[in-house]
Amino acid sequence: QKEVEQNSGPLSVPEGAIASLNCTYSDRVSQSFFWYRQYSGKSPELIMSIYSNGDKEDGRFTAQLNKASQYVSLLIRDSQPSDSATYLCAVNTNTGGFKTIFGAGTRLFVKA
Amino acid sequence: DAMVIQNPRYQVTQFGKPVTLSCSQTLNHNVMYWYQQKSSQAPKLLFHYYDKDFNNEADTPDNFQSRRPNTSFCFLDIRSPGLGDAAMYLCATSRDLVNEQFFGPGTRLTVL
Numbered sequence: 001q002k003e004v005e006q007n008s009g010p011l012s013v014p015e016g017a018i019a020s021l022n023c024t025y026s027d028r029v030s031q032s033f034f035w036y037r038q039y040s041g042k043s044p045e046l047i048m049s050i051y052s053n054g055d056k057e058d059g060r061f062t063a064q065l066n067k068a069s070q071y072v073s074l075l076i077r078d079s080q081p082s083d084s085a086t087y088l089c090a091v092n093t094n095t096g097g098f099k100t101i102f103g104a105g106t107r108l109f110v111k112a
Numbered sequence: 113d114a115m116v117i118q119n120p121r122y123q124v125t126q127f128g129k130p131v132t133l134s135c136s137q138t139l140n141h142n143v144m145y146w147y148q149q150k151s152s153q154a155p156k157l158l159f160h161y162y163d164k165d166f167n168n169e170a171d172t173p174d175n176f177q178s179r180r181p182n183t184s185f186c187f188l189d190i191r192s193p194g195l196g197d198a199a200m201y202l203c204a205t206s207r208d209l210v211n212e213q214f215f216g217p218g219t220r221l222t223v224l
Contacts, residue, residue, distance in 0.1 A: 043218045049211075049212045103154055104152070
């Protein structure tokens with residue numbers, strides 16, 4: 001089992017819709033969770049960090065964390081074509097040394 | 113603006129010819145990371161420095177070395193690049209190991 005799993009996509013949504021991106025992780029004691037956006041050929045850019053169970057909202061973005069089920073999700077409301085990118089989920093783990101593990105990302109395509 | 117800078121942005125080298133990539137930061141963060149990212153894959157952590165303490169990932173080839181002469185700078189040395197080392201190399205920093213990471217723009221390495 002991969003340590004951080006994401007559907008590779010592509011996930012295609014129409015402009016103005018809600019895009020829902022999901023991530024599961026294997027280390028039950030993980031405490032820090034991050035979502036990054038990566039445009040093609042560019043480096044990852046932090047969107048959200050979340051540390052506690054529940055929802056965290058920042059503008060059009062909402063991160064949701066459920067530690068019992070070991071998943072974290074990102075909702076993008078009112079999706080725009082400029083949101084088209086790969087979204088990377090990252091999880092801090094203390095297995096084999098403390099480090100951040102990245103998922104391979106979900107490609108999102110927002111159709112105008 | 114506080115930032116993470118990588119030079120060069122594009123590097124072309126010949127098979128077996130040593131190459132050095134550089135990273136600098138003005139964030140005064142304790143931790144600096146080097147990742148390798150190939151197309152459609154997750155960033156793969158090569159190593160990180162917590163201050164002067166070097167932490168090498170178990171599966172990082174010996175061909176890859178790193179130096180951190182001071183808080184602001186960190187270098188990635190590839191002693192004998194092979195064709196399989198062609199990738200985007202990402203430098204990132206974080207205040208501490210549990211915090212979000214901030215990425216530089218990356219260096220795209222081509223090996224001929």
